[in-house]
Amino acid sequence: MSEIDTRVQQVLQQAAELAVRNDYRSAMDYLAEANRAGGEAELERQLLNYAIDGFAMADHGQVAWNTQHDDRFAGGQGLPVIEAADLDADMLRAGILGRGGLIVRGLMDEAQITATRACIDQAFEARKAIAEGEGTAEHQRSFARPESVSGGPVQFGSLGNNQYTNSGSVWAVDSPQAAFSMLEFYRRIGLPEILQAYFGEPASLSVRKWVLRCVPPNNGAESGWHQDGQFMGEGIRTVNLWVALTDCGEGAEAPGIDIVADNNREIYPTGTHGAPFDWTVGQGFVDELGQRCPVQRPHFKPGDAVFFDHYNLHRTGFGTADKNHRYAVESWFFANSVAPAKQQPLLF
Numbered sequence: 001m002s003e004i005d006t007r008v009q010q011v012l013q014q015a016a017e018l019a020v021r022n023d024y025r026s027a028m029d030y031l032a033e034a035n036r037a038g039g040e041a042e043l044e045r046q047l048l049n050y051a052i053d054g055f056a057m058a059d060h061g062q063v064a065w066n067t068q069h070d071d072r073f074a075g076g077q078g079l080p081v082i083e084a085a086d087l088d089a090d091m092l093r094a095g096i097l098g099r100g101g102l103i104v105r106g107l108m109d110e111a112q113i114t115a116t117r118a119c120i121d122q123a124f125e126a127r128k129a130i131a132e133g134e135g136t137a138e139h140q141r142s143f144a145r146p147e148s149v150s151g152g153p154v155q156f157g158s159l160g161n162n163q164y165t166n167s168g169s170v171w172a173v174d175s176p177q178a179a180f181s182m183l184e185f186y187r188r189i190g191l192p193e194i195l196q197a198y199f200g201e202p203a204s205l206s207v208r209k210w211v212l213r214c215v216p217p218n219n220g221a222e223s224g225w226h227q228d229g230q231f232m233g234e235g236i237r238t239v240n241l242w243v244a245l246t247d248c249g250e251g252a253e254a255p256g257i258d259i260v261a262d263n264n265r266e267i268y269p270t271g272t273h274g275a276p277f278d279w280t281v282g283q284g285f286v287d288e289l290g291q292r293c294p295v296q297r298p299h300f301k302p303g304d305a306v307f308f309d310h311y312n313l314h315r316t317g318f319g320t321a322d323k324n325h326r327y328a329v330e331s332w333f334f335a336n337s338v339a340p341a342k343q344q345p346l347l348f
């Protein structure tokens with residue numbers, strides 16, 4: 001065994017001893033600390049296993065949620081926009097609960113954008129190579145499913161017959177390297193603390209709603225308007241952080257997202273008003289909403305983000321003269337006490 005392999009085995013062993021005592025959080029911290037020194041597929045994958053197991057093993061209690069906010073954005077038009085330095089739980093409350101969402105400029109820095117885009121490219125490449133029977137040990141960091149992930153297709157975004165392109169979507173947990181990089185990002189921007197203050201309890205991520213995306217230009221195409229609350233579960237409390245890694249949206253040359261800027265907390269009818277699918281909200285319905293609230297196509301620079309929750313109505317916003325693929329990461333967080341088991345929550 002090489003020196004590195006020996007070190008990795010020792011770290012895994014130490015972490016396992018913590019996990020066996022039900023101290024998953026310490027096991028995760030221990031793995032994260034060790035992984036910062038280099039970046040090892042096995043450490044990253046095991047960290048995700050403990051994140052999933054740790055959530056499942058813990059009692060998250062029953063927590064009441066106080067939805068008061070100071071309505072600081074009252075009177076404005078469209079989604080409020082703030083700078084990353086000003087982000088805190090009160091901003092998030094006034095944005096999401098008061099206005100239906102919050103745009104945050106410059107949330108992700110240049111280095112993290114570059115690293116995340118590279119992780120996404122590598123995940124697609126590895127997925128393709130593995131599907132074509134050409135996977136190597138190297139690919140394991142970019143694309144390998146942690147054992148604790150259960151259910152669902154092994155991979156999604158397939159063209160059928162296990163054929164993959166270099167675009168589409170990948171669950172973040174299926175790319176341990178990308179997942180680790182994003183977990184480090186959330187930690188650096190203080191997101192666990194912000195969400196804890198927002199929900200009044202700790203928050204978790206979810207296997208199924210933590211997604212790396214690379215959307216190809218598809219000029220003139222239309223995608224489905226949807227509310228994620230339509231299919232995520234009942235009685236949930238959520239925050240989605242959608243961060244653009246490409247210049248996109250209005251005035252840019254890559255698809256962004258279109259958003260209805262509305263704080264109405266209601267799940268709308270699907271499959272009506274000309275909706276192309278039974279899970280989408282029809283354009284006719286959106287046009288009606290548009291008479292009382294803005295339907296926006298915001299411009300996002302790389303690193304800009306938008307926060308919203310499961311009541312928000314949005315879609316992938318295809319343009320007419322796009323030239324570029326759009327990279328983004330979608331991260332849905334749940335208040336732990338009401339996190340839906342079917343989304344497979346994980347500690348973060």
Ligand SMILES: O=C(O)CCC(=O)C(=O)O
Pocket residue numbers: 213215228240242256257314315316317328330331
């Ligand atoms: O990235 C996209 O185009 C869609 C994102 C989305 O639907 C979401 O974040 O919930």
Ligand SMILES: [Fe+2]
Pocket residue numbers: 226227228314
């Ligand atoms: Fe969505």
